[in-house]
Amino acid sequence: MVARENLLDSKQMAQFVADGYLRFDEIVPDELNKAAYKQMEAGDIERPGAGTKLGGMWEDSALGQVIRLPQIQGAMASLVGADPLYDHHAVHIVPPSQKHGQVWHADAIIDLRLDFDIQFFYFCHDTPREMGGTMILPGSQYRRVSESDIGRYQNFLGQIPMVCKAGTVMVCHHGIWHCAQPNLTEDTRYMFKLRLNPTEKQEQLWNTDDIDAPEIGGLLGKNHEWYGNESRIEVVNRIRQWRHLTGNEKFDVSYWMGRLENAPSDAA
Numbered sequence: 216m217v218a219r220e221n222l223l224d225s226k227q228m229a230q231f232v233a234d235g236y237l238r239f240d241e242i243v244p245d246e247l248n249k250a251a252y253k254q255m256e257a258g259d260i261e262r263p264g265a266g267t268k269l270g271g272m273w274e275d276s277a278l279g280q281v282i283r284l285p286q287i288q289g290a291m292a293s294l295v296g297a298d299p300l301y302d303h304h305a306v307h308i309v310p311p312s313q314k315h316g317q318v319w320h321a322d323a324i325i326d327l328r329l330d331f332d333i334q335f336f337y338f339c340h341d342t343p344r345e346m347g348g349t350m351i352l353p354g355s356q357y358r359r360v361s362e363s364d365i366g367r368y369q370n371f372l373g374q375i376p377m378v379c380k381a382g383t384v385m386v387c388h389h390g391i392w393h394c395a396q397p398n399l400t401e402d403t404r405y406m407f408k409l410r411l412n413p414t415e416k417q418e419q420l421w422n423t424d425d426i427d428a429p430e431i432g433g434l435l436g437k438n439h440e441w442y443g444n445e446s447r448i449e450v451v452n453r454i455r456q457w458r459h460l461t462g463n464e465k466f467d468v469s470y471w472m473g474r475l476e477n478a479p480s481d482a483a
C-alpha cells in the first residue's frame with residue numbers, strides 16, 4: 216500500500232496531462248546511484264517477459280531499490296496503479312565523445328486509447344548539458360506519431376534537455392517526443408528507462424484532495440508555443456484526458472469541449 220503523502224496531487228496530475236512528464240530532482244540517494252551505476256555498467260539486470268507483474272521483480276538489486284523508493288512508488292501508483300506490468304527496460308548508453316544524437320522520435324506508439332503507459336527515465340549520475348540529457352518536447356504526447364516520422368526535425372521551440380544531478384527521475388506519458396543528445400564529455404552516459412502498463416482503470420488513483428483546485432484549468436490550458444495557433448487542439452486533447460482520469464464527463468476548460476458538444480440538431 217502506497218502512503219497517501221507519496222501519491223501525486225491533482226495539480227501534479229494536471230501538469231502531467233499538459234506537459235507529458237514530471238521530474239523529480241535528486242530523489243535517489245547517492246549510495247544507491249553508485250550501486251545502480253555499477254549494475255548498469257555490468258549489464259547485470261534481469262529481463263523478465265513483457266507483461267510480467269513488476270511487484271517482486273529485481274528484489275535484491277540496486278535498480279529494484281530505486282523503483283521501490285516511496286516517491287517513485289507514489290508516482291507509479293498515481294499514474295498506472297500500484298501493481299503495474301513490466302513492459303520493458305533499457306540501459307541507454309551514450310559513449311564518450313559521441314558527437315551525434317538520436318533523431319526525434321516517440322517510442323512504439325501502437326495504442327491510441329486514452330489509457331496510457333508510463334516511462335521512467337532515471338539518471339544515476341550528474342548529467343550536464345555537454346553530456347546531453349534526453350531532450351524532450353513538453354506537450355507533444357497527444358501527437359501520436361509513428362516512431363521516427365518526426366526525425367527530420369532538428370529543434371523545437373520549448374524543447375528541454377534533461378540536464379540534472381545524479382538521482383533525478385523523470386516520468387513520461389508514453390507518447391512524448393524525445394531524443395538522446397550527443398555526449399561531448401570523456402565519460403559514458405548511462406540512463407535507465409522502464410516502461411510500465413496500467414492494470415487498473417486510470418481513474419482518481421492519486422491524492423484527489425485538491426481535485427477542484429482553481430489552478431487545474433490554467434495548468435491544463437498551458438501554451439507550449441511550438442504548435443503555434445493549434446493550442447486549442449491540445450487543450451481539447453487534455454480535457455479529454457482529464458475527463459478520462461477524473462471520471463468527470465462534464466469537465467471543461469473555457470467552454471472548449473462545450474462548443475464541440477453543442478449539438479442542437481440532436482435535441483429532438
Ligand SMILES: O=C(O)CCC(=O)C(=O)O
Binds near residue numbers: 348349396406
Ligand atoms: O538515451 C536517451 O537519452 C533516450 C533514449 C530513448 O530514446 C528512450 O529511452 O526511449
Ligand SMILES: [Fe+2]
Binds near residue numbers: 320321322393
Ligand atoms: Fe526513445
